[in-house]
Amino acid sequence: MSEDKSRAQQLVGDVAPKLAELTDDVLFGDVWARPELSPRDRSLITVSALTALGRSDQLRSHLNLALDNGVTQDELAEVTTHLAFYAGWPAGMGAAGILKEVLRDR
Incomplete structure (x- = not known):
């Protein structure tokens, strides 16, 4: 490529x-x-939507983009925890596992 x-x-x-x-x-x-939303806010929204929808392939790249856009590791961990209650436990756990991989690979 x-x-x-x-x-x-x-x-x-x-x-x-x-x-x-x-x-x-x-x-x-x-x-x-x-300009109505910052890249950081767009990243939080996108990570949330991808988590809720179970779109793990896109979630991986958007977690990286979120980190690049200033979202912290702790904030992303909190997003996965929060969404476990709204999008379902498997969605939150899956996102947390992908976040762990992303952080390890950075």
Whole structure:
């Protein structure tokens, strides 16, 4: 994978180029860039939604992005604990396990 390609281009650009383009241009180029919410707040919201929906593949990358956007390890741990009560124990435990892997790999 070429380092000059976006993450979306690296992941799916060869099989779904339009999806990669929309991810880059619309999702991250527009939605994530809107000033009404900070990148940090968007990361907390996204991590919460992905946890609740059980989207572990995307959760891993968004936990890393959340850390890059200034969300602390303790805050992410609290998100997983809080969501265990609202999204279900398996969702919270699964997210906590992924968070542990992400922190170990950083």
